[in-house]
Amino acid sequence: MLTNTRNPWLFSVLLLILSYYIECFSTAGDTLSAAESLSVSESLVSQGSIFELGFFKPGTSSNIYLGIWYKKFDVMVKDISIVWVANRENPLTDPSSSRLELSEDGNLVLLDRSSKKPYWSTNLAFPMSNSTEAIIGGDGNFVLRDRYNLSTIFWESFDHPTDTLLPGGKLRIDKITGKSKQLISWKNSEDPAPGMFSFGLDPNGGSQYVLEWNRSQSYWSSGIWNGRFFNLAPEMKQNSIFNYTFVSNENESYFTYSLNNSTFIPSRFVINISGMIQQQMWLAGHCNWNISWFQPRQKSNVYALCGAFGMSYENVSNPCQCLQGFEPFSVKDTKLYDWSGGCVRKSSLQCEDSMNTNGERDWFLKKSNVRLPVNSKVNLTGSATTCELVCMKNCSCAAYAYNSSSGCMIWEGPLLNLQQLSDGGEAGQDIYLRLSASEHRSTSLRGNKWNVWVIVSVLLPATALLSWLCIWFLSKGKVKPKGEKDSSNDLRLFDFSAEIHAINDASNTKDCLKKRGKKDVELPLFSYESVSATTNNFSDANKLGEGGFGPVYKGKLLKGQEIAVKMLSKRSGQGLEEFRNEITLIAKLQHRNLVRLLGCCIELDENILIYEYMPNRSLDFFLFDPTKKQTLDWRARFQIIEGVAQGLLYLHHYSRILAWLECLEPMKHKQTQIGLLELMGTCLLNMLWRAFSL
Known part of the structure; x- marks a missing residue:
């Protein structure tokens, strides 16, 4: 009774095991005959189960291609074992109606049966019998031949390589027809369409092979064949694994290679998507291709590796x-x-x-x-x-x-x-x-927004304050007399980067006797017409603001440089002498963290100062705004504090204005310096307190 109940179960298990082993040990056919077709779910497998021809989808792509790959790796790494692609420029999209078949005229045709559209064909023009057959060989060569005369080859994939040369394949040029065969890279790892890089015989003649970008720009050459190897590719010398050969006769020139070892080792010679040629071998246990050698040695030597821009x-x-x-x-x-x-x-x-x-x-x-x-x-x-x-x-x-x-x-x-x-x-x-x-x-606005511009904006209020203090100082301004014309100083065309250079503060001297009699910094004088043109005739749209001195406008030169134009208001009560003093003062305060005074205009009863334009505004825009100050983290605060400290240090010890003050009468200098430092200290220390108390 027990035996009778177990027999059906044992029979089912044995049947399942037997069917599994039949499937595992059965070998798909290697030949496609007339009146037969190959669907997306079918394949041809070479003798010895080394190569397989069938359909695949690279990576995550939905496109369907007919190709050849190493059979042993199809489960794990089929995508990196593809050695040939038929329809690389014309992918299929409908797996249900895609077929490879032999047409009535004996050609191999890959088509969509629903639309009758051919996606690829051997496209042989001369008449063939209906006795043709296609077979995938143990060397990976897909051949169209006469089944009654196997030596009659009509077409073979080795004559139409894609990106890979297998052992026994030839990279050749037919000297009679002038046609040459090249390896052309995939476009990327999910698109086998022809990429920008190719490898083939030098089109200018000779016995060397070249790597080219866009089939036009050569960026590496093998050197000529010296009988044993190519001069600039010593890696291709005879060795225990590979035997490289170059043949040139009256009909053709070609390069080929073979394996010296009697034990089969999967290998390939490939041009990859990065424009490099590589000799690869499959090593058991590594589950990947091992690169024996490659050229060029540096990726950066590949021409136009990164494309336009x-x-x-x-x-x-x-x-x-x-x-x-x-x-x-x-x-x-x-x-x-x-x-x-x-x-x-x-x-x-x-x-x-x-x-x-x-x-x-x-x-x-x-x-x-x-x-x-x-x-x-x-x-x-x-x-x-x-x-x-x-x-x-x-x-x-x-x-x-x-x-x-x-x-x-x-x-x-x-x-x-x-x-x-x-x-x-x-x-x-x-x-x-x-x-x-x-x-x-x-x-x-990108990057670290609290970098150098923070330090610059710290000192902008200080510069504005100093411009008001200039009325306390008496000095001969170095502005050209009113009405003097200088045709070269059209503000729209002026090149400040070429004309104005940084001032080396370390070279300043406090020797008042030597300093007197020497010219101070002289600024360019611009015509009122050119200044007006840069601000669109002082339009309200260009107005940045207005203070006690007068309105400030944004201007733009023909080369694109932006400037700030500060006009002296007639209601300010400031005269020409005070205006000259301000120019002299600010000119002496040029520093890399201070907004630069670029020039001025004195014409038609107008007094105008030209400054660098600071798009990020002043630091008080952030410090004194209840909402915006919350955006400042402690890293930004410390940078603000550092900028304030640098401003104080510069004004106290390194600025040229202090050396200038010492040239005044002792009493006047003392009063002026005390007033200046008190006001500057109050301003900057207020900012310092604000930075700590955010």
């Missing part, structure tokens, strides 16, 4: 980044990102945007220690300022560089092959990248 970096795992003001063309993860698409601008240039009516102009961002892109379009003589103006006037100009030896270089269109060099290595150069005005604004 991408910057490559040396000795880093992810060497590509978009330049500031640009973003990736693709939204894919950067590990899969097709850098051949490069980067695109976040904001249009002013000259490209016809809807831009706010008058904002493009600007240039300096990038230092870089290897310059190739193919500069213009080479001019002249100054750096001339070079910048020429680029600014040309909307196609994306960047410029200038040095005394090569002069002015300008790049039109996309920047390619821009490389950031490491310190201590090859000497780089400076390049100036053209960006939109909106990017300039975002740049000033």
Whole structure:
């Protein structure tokens, strides 16, 4: 009774085990014959189960491709074992109706049966019999042949490689037809479409192989074959594993390789998505491809590795980044990102945007220690300022560089092959990248907003206070007499970066006798017409505010630099002498943390001062506002305190104004200095208290 109840159960178990082993040990066919077709769920497997031909979806992609891969790795790592793809430029999307079959004329055809649309074909023109068959060989070669005469080969995948050369395959050029075979990289790890990098025989002749970008720009060569190996690729010498061969005769030239070891080792010669050639072997137990050698040795040596407006970096795992003001063309993860698409601008240039009516102009961002892109379009003589103006006037100009030896270089269109060099290595150069005005604004607000500008804004109120104190001091101003004309000082065209240099405070002297008789700092004098033009005729839209001195306007030069224009109100009671004194005073207080006085205008009974424009406003905007002061963390507070301390130290010990005060009569100097320091101390200590008590 017990035996009878167990027999059905034992029979079911044995049947299940038997079916499992039948499935495991059964071998799919390796041949596709006439009137047969291969669906998405089917495959061909070579003798020995080394290679498999079938359909696959790379990564997370929904696209369907016909390809060949190493059979042993299909469960775990099929995606990294693909060695050939048929329809790499024409993926299928419907798995239910996709088929590979032999057509009536003997061609292999990959089609969508529902739409009758062919996605790939061997496309042989000469007549063939209906006795053709397709077979996947143990060497990974997919062959279309005559089944009655197996030596008659009509077509083979080895003659149409994608990114991989298998042992026994040939990378050749037919000298009779002129046709050559190349390895072309995948676009990215999820798209087998042809990428930007290729490897093949030098199109200019010779017996060397070259790596090229866009099938046009060579960036590495193997050197010529010397009978044993290629001169610039010593890794390809004969060794215990691989045997490399180069053959050249009257019909063809080709490179091939084979395995010396009688034991089968999965291997491949591949050009990867980063533009490097690699010799790979599969090592048991590693579950990955081991790289025997590769070229070029540095990723950064690959031409245009990061695409248009991408910057490559040396000795880093992810060497590509978009330049500031640009973003990736693709939204894919950067590990899969097709850098051949490069980067695109976040904001249009002013000259490209016809809807831009706010008058904002493009600007240039300096990038230092870089290897310059190739193919500069213009080479001019002249100054750096001339070079910048020429680029600014040309909307196609994306960047410029200038040095005394090569002069002015300008790049039109996309920047390619821009490389950031490491310190201590090859000497780089400076390049100036053209960006939109909106990017300039975002740049000033990005990063550590409590950096240098905090220290600058600490001293802005101090500068305003000093401008009021200037009426206490008597000195001969170095302003040109009213009415004197200087045609060169058109404010709109003036280049402050070239004309005004930082003052070295350490060189100041307190020797009053020597100091008298020498000229003090002389500022540029600008015409009223040019000043008015920069502020749009002192329009209310450009007005920044108004104080006891008078109104302040925002102005913009033709090169895009922004300025602050301070007008002396006729109601202020301040005369020309006091105005000159203010200019003299502030000119003597130039410091890297102080807003700079750039020039002035005395014309048509108008007294005007030209300052640097500070877009982040004064520190009191944050310190004295009940809401905004809550945004300051303790890191910001300590930086504010440090800036205040630097301001006090500068005014007490290092400013040129103190050396100037000592040149006055002793009593007057004493009274003036006491008043100055008392007022400045009160102002800055008030800020110090505010910073601690937020």
